[in-house]
Amino acid sequence: MKYDFDKHIIRTNTGSVKWDHSETLFGDKDILPMWVADMDFKAPQPVIDALIEKAEHGIxxxxxxxxxxxxxxxxxxxxxxxxxxxxxxxxxxxxxxxxxxxxxxxxxxxxxxxxxxxxxxxxxxxxxxxxxxxxxxxxxxxxxxxxxxxxxxxxxxxxxxxxxxxxxxxxxxxxxxxxxxxxxxxxxxxxxxxxxxxxxxxxxxxxxxxxxxxxxxxxxxxxxxxxxxxxxxxxxxxxxxxxxxxxxxxxxxxxxxxxxxxxxxxxxxxxxxxxxxxxxxxxGEEWLDQLLVYVQANFDYLAGYIETHLQDLVVYPLEGTYLAWIDCRELGLDHQALEELIHKEAKVALNQGYIFGEGGEGFIRLNLACTRSTLEEGLQRIERAIGRIRG
Ligand SMILES: Cc1ncc(COP(=O)(O)O)c(C=O)c1O
Incomplete structure (x- = not known):
């Protein structure tokens, strides 16, 4: 079975923390959520089938x-x-x-x-x-x-x-x-x-x-x-x-x-x-193997985008997880100003590095378990916001 991780699945109005609670948490209704560590992808089909079977059993x-x-x-x-x-x-x-x-x-x-x-x-x-x-x-x-x-x-x-x-x-x-x-x-x-x-x-x-x-x-x-x-x-x-x-x-x-x-x-x-x-x-192994190929491709896209369009940022090599760790310190912003830039100017919800404690200040964590088009949109928003503060 070939899984289509490019398929955009609407998650709003499902009670999703990422998609339904970002407005309250980040204070903007147009914010693009790329933070909390879950994926915008459907689970493997055998898992969905097992859940349907369980639901139909009814007890x-x-x-x-x-x-x-x-x-x-x-x-x-x-x-x-x-x-x-x-x-x-x-x-x-x-x-x-x-x-x-x-x-x-x-x-x-x-x-x-x-x-x-x-x-x-x-x-x-x-x-x-x-x-x-x-x-x-x-x-x-x-x-x-x-x-x-x-x-x-x-x-x-x-x-x-x-x-x-x-x-x-x-x-x-x-x-x-x-x-x-x-x-x-x-x-x-x-x-x-x-x-x-x-x-x-x-x-x-x-x-x-x-x-x-x-x-x-x-x-x-x-x-x-x-x-x-x-x-x-x-x-x-x-x-x-x-x-x-x-x-x-x-x-x-x-x-x-x-x-x-x-x-x-x-x-x-x-x-x-x-x-x-x-x-x-x-x-679930077949799904997982395909997922990892997609996440790797998203990471490669991110790294390429940063190299070409966001040269003040540095992304660390990703060996594991689907969470990219990005150093923004070259922008010269303190953590409030960086947060403001990402959440208010770019309208992208990311985890700010300082919440992870010592050594995290000036970094952002971006969730790559999303469709390529979401990733593209998020990166373009960040690029435009940096462009605006640079005048
Ligand atoms: C290192 C680590 N441990 C635990 C969790 C969450 O685990 P659970 O949802 O089972 O409490 C996460 C979620 O991102 C995590 O990154």
């Missing part, structure tokens, strides 16, 4: 999923990521962020320190701070035009109070797919200091260059001291179905997390989420 009572649900996850992890998962390792959560929140509450105490690598997906900071824990920032640094981890800074910042690290792998927003060697280095440091590694791998399937390495697949030592957060939501555009799978090889850590899920009445599953996940992992 939506409490759901736990059958053994085949876990088999589908196990099959996907094995085929796509060469990771052998055991059925009992899989815990269910309505989302990765709710899981992170619960993980922070369960495995750390108020006042404990948790390491994250800025600029990073901003809910990481939120779940740490809203639970009264302390963020320790180990900012990424740029070497030869590429973001890398700063291991020296990491070791310097570790003390007795650091109990956990939340890793973004692949990294949102900088688009890195961490190599096995990089993961081994950071993992060894965490092991040495008895720091629990929470690896958020929600973007694991969205890899354009290199290979994603599952943190827990590196060694049994790593597996026993880590929690791997996975979901079909980013990969197959299913975020609204609120289904994620938190995979925990270590039995004690898993038991603690499962108990916390029960204690918070989060043990149930979404009937449609279960059906969609199983179908996506069984039959």
């Amino acid at each position: 939506f009572g409490y759901t736990k999923g059958l053994g085949s649900y876990h088999d589908a996850i196990i099959g996907w992890m094995k085929e796509r990521h060469k990771w052998e998962v055991k059925s009992e390792w899989i815990c269910h959560s309505p989302g990765v962020v709710p899981a992170l929140n619960l993980i922070v509450q369960t495995f750390t105490d108020p006042g404990d320190k948790i390491i994250i690598q800025h600029p990073v997906y901003y809910p990481f900071t939120k779940v740490i701070e809203m639970n009264g824990r302390t963020v320790v920032s180990n900012p990424l640094k740029v070497e030869n035009g590429q973001y890398v981890m700063d291991y020296l800074d990491l070791e310097e910042k570790i003390d007795e109070e650091v109990k956990m690290m939340i890793l973004c792998s692949p990294h949102n927003p900088v688009g890195r797919v961490w190599t096995r060697e990089e993961l081994i280095r950071v993992g060894e440091i965490c092991l040495k200091h008895n720091i629990l590694m929470v690896s958020d791998e929600v973007h694991a399937d969205l890899v354009l260059k290199g290979d994603h390495t599952v943190f827990a697949a590196i060694s049994d030592e790593f597996a026993q001291r880590s929690i791997i957060c996975t979901a079909p939501s980013k990969t197959f555009n299913l975020a609204g179905l609120q289904t994620s799978n938190i995979i925990i090889p270590n039995p004690e850590i898993r038991e603690k997390f499962s108990n916390a899920l029960e204690a918070n009445f989060m043990g149930g599953m979404n009937t449609f989420g279960v059906a969609a996940t199983e179908s996506a992992y069984r039959y």
Whole structure:
């Protein structure tokens, strides 16, 4: 089957956060939304078929999923990521962020320190701070035009109070797919200091260059001291179905997390989420492979456009995710002026870099999981707005 990612699907009046709430959030009814990380594409046809079948069955009572649900996850992890998962390792959560929140509450105490690598997906900071824990920032640094981890800074910042690290792998927003060697280095440091590694791998399937390495697949030592957060939501555009799978090889850590899920009445599953996940992992590969070709082509178009028409901007190489990370500092604007330019002048809704924390100021994050014509329109609007402020 050939999927047509050029087809424009109207998303307004569907309750979409991106398309129906941008006016309220960004204050302009003509704004073009290219921000929040979901896609303007239909999910794979087998997923849609599974959902229709479930809808037609017509009974939506409490759901736990059958053994085949876990088999589908196990099959996907094995085929796509060469990771052998055991059925009992899989815990269910309505989302990765709710899981992170619960993980922070369960495995750390108020006042404990948790390491994250800025600029990073901003809910990481939120779940740490809203639970009264302390963020320790180990900012990424740029070497030869590429973001890398700063291991020296990491070791310097570790003390007795650091109990956990939340890793973004692949990294949102900088688009890195961490190599096995990089993961081994950071993992060894965490092991040495008895720091629990929470690896958020929600973007694991969205890899354009290199290979994603599952943190827990590196060694049994790593597996026993880590929690791997996975979901079909980013990969197959299913975020609204609120289904994620938190995979925990270590039995004690898993038991603690499962108990916390029960204690918070989060043990149930979404009937449609279960059906969609199983179908996506069984039959979604063809769609995903075509999607990645489209996202890569969009990235190439963006890079070409910037080179030709937006020479003050610099786009970072995109190894993973469908989110482009663009340096606008050459424009010489502070973050309010940049925000004003993009949202008010250009009328394009993008995520401003400063929300991702240290190192994000002066950057924008642009969602490439849109039709080429949306991308063209967004870039033309930005080009015209820059032209206007330049006079
Ligand atoms: C790194 C990362 N983790 C988690 C999420 C969201 O996960 P969920 O919708 O399952 O809470 C996102 C969404 O963009 C993300 O980029």
